[in-house]
Amino acid sequence: MTDLPVPARRALFAGFALLLLVLLMTLAWRVLAPAGWTAWEGLILLCLLGIAPWSALSAANALAGLALLLGTRDPPAAVLPALRRADPAAPPTLNTAVAVCIRNEDMRAVLPPLGTLLAGLPRERFSLWILSDTQDGAAIAAEEAAMAAFRAAHPAEAARIHYRRRTANTGFKAGNVMDFLDNHAAGQDLMLCLDADSAMTPASVLRLVACMQADPGLAIVQQLIVGRPATAAFPRLFQFGMRAGMRAWATGQAWWQADEGPYWGHNAVIRIAPFRAHCRLGPLADGSRILSHDQVEAVRLHAAGWKVCCLPLEEGSMEGNPPALPEFLARDLRWAAGNMQYWALFNLPGMTAMGRWQLLQAILLFLGGPLWVGLLVFGALNAATGGAEATPRGELLALMLATWLMHYAPRLAGYLEVLLRPALAARYGGRRAFLRGVAAETAFTAVLDPVSTLNKARFLLALPFGGRREVWAPQNRADRGVGWADAARLLWMHTAFGAAVFGLLLATNPAAALWALPWAGGLLLAIPFCVVTASPRVSIWLGARRIAATPEELAEADVAATATDSPGRAGVQECTW
Secondary structure, rough: OOOHHHHHHHHHHHHHHHHHHHHHHHHHHHHHHOEEEEEEEHHHHHHHHHHHHHHHHHHHHHHHHHHHHHHHOHHHHOOHHHHHHOOOOOOOOOOOEEEEEEOOOHHHHHHHHHHHHOOOOOOOOEEEEEEEOHHHHHHHHHHHHEEEHHHOHHHHHHEEEEEEEEEOOOOOOHHHHHHHHHHHHOOOOOOEEEEEOOOOOOHHHHHHHHHHHHHOOEEEEOOOOOEOOOOOOHHHHHHHHHHHHHHHHHHHHHHHHHOOOOOOOEEEEEEEEHHHHOOOOHHHHHHHHOOOOOHHHHHHHHHOOOOEEOOOOOOOOOEOOOHHHHHHHHHHHHHHHHHHHHHOOOOOOOHHHHHHHHHHHHHHHHHHHHHHHHHHHHHHHHHHHHOHHHHOOOHHHHHHHHHHHOOOHHHHHHHHHHHHOOOHHOOOOHHHHHHHHHHHHHHHHHHHHHHHHHHHHHHHHHHHHHOOOOOOOOOOOOOOOOOHHHHHHHHHHHHHHHHHHHHHHHHHOHHHHHHHHHHHHHHHHHHHHHHHOHHHHHHHHHHEEEEEEEOHHHHHHHHHHHHOOOOOOOOOOOOOO
16 A cells, blocks of 8 residues: 555545445435435435535545554554654754744743753754734733743753744734744744644654654644643543544545645644745735635645645644633634635645645535535425435435444544554553543534534525634633533524424424434534533543543553652652643
8 A cells, every 4th residue: 555656546545535425425316316306305415415525535534544554564654754764863953943823822831831842852953932923911911921930940941942922913823923934033944833732742843853854855744633631521522532533534644645735734843945935825815814824835835846744643742622612613613714715725826736635625624514504404394394205214324324434434443443452542541441432522522513513504604795704813722611601692593403403393204303313413402512511520520530531641640640659759740741
């Protein structure tokens, strides 16, 4: 598999994905066509035609990734040739600026991981830059005080710790980075771009820098980014499943995309010269700024002949996830608004076919929202008007199962890999502990996905008519509870929509309500789900039983237990990241 040239890999992958797409649509035809067509069934088929490509892509990536994860000795090296040539133990020869973009952040959470990172990197080659876009006066004063205290606490590193604040946040984060490169990056060859909630180990940074040194044509290289150990229930359950899915997806994708890969905006090492030359983002034709800058920067580098690669390796690269459902939904809408701008960017000069595919894939990620909602609505109306009476139940069940398996194939492949590899399962506390996490995460996702999908659908359907457009706003990253009244204000429409679908089916075709339960049932639970997954009591309960614990959390707990048991070190705890 890894010996095939890249064009052959892409052809093989495209053929496999197309086969899965044909199988899915054949099932759909067998469900909808036997007794002729109603208008609702025609609309259902159109929705499935829009949904099926993403489902087939997910399954093809997952199966390719799983084959590599289980069938090769070193999957990261198999998909990133620069890693095979790199020597992380060799002293770095390139100067790297560790650039951290912040805006109205709690510096008590931002700075500690950076101190640990900086102390583990060679002093003569690495410097730290805090790039602030904060505009609020009180927050500015707090930032400046925190930076002074940080320098004082790290006197040996003070000379290479820098703080720069812009007076206007033109261009949002992309503008912040480019301002730094234009005005402050003299003498730097590389930039390690981090977000405020990023945490990386020195070993992971040195590995990425070594890849850059091994391949002068590499413009961006980044690892997988996993969730930092979380105490709140929502991020704990969310990142448990996301991690498994990303490992299989990214490994498969890296195999066929090769050096025309994606960029996720942070926890990446960037070669400054090509990035500064090709990734300057001006306004769109309507005057608006590009919000989701990362994919655009990647495809511009592709077009200029530079490599952008993903190293599908988990260790040492982390980020924080939204602490509760409201923050998660707000983040989704920011990303949706940014990704929908890509429609205007398909004709950028010099775009490669893979670059256009990257933008289309980012659009498809969110465009499925309205299509899933349409599928539910048209299916309910078809059942309510008698159009589903002749639907073959066996084929319908097969279609639903196939769609579910393909849609969640990356996550299922990641789970299967852990269960088949005892050493990996041991990092999660063993197979039994891991399966408890899988069960909890599956129940969590069964409710989260319908709520998130409807939220995206509402936003995207309103966007062409002047609906609210998201900008890069300060984010809450701190754990918090959500009250019932706040949850109801946010999610009453989701609940009402689910109740309307069930009410219609119960009144006209009660048997069909059972078929709608897997999707619409999550909407009825939206408000209690929001409250429960933000509850400190539930969070403590999950943490005490280590349900959905990540390897980093368990390793951290082991270090703490060892430190407590060691003579003369009672109560001392060390953070592994």
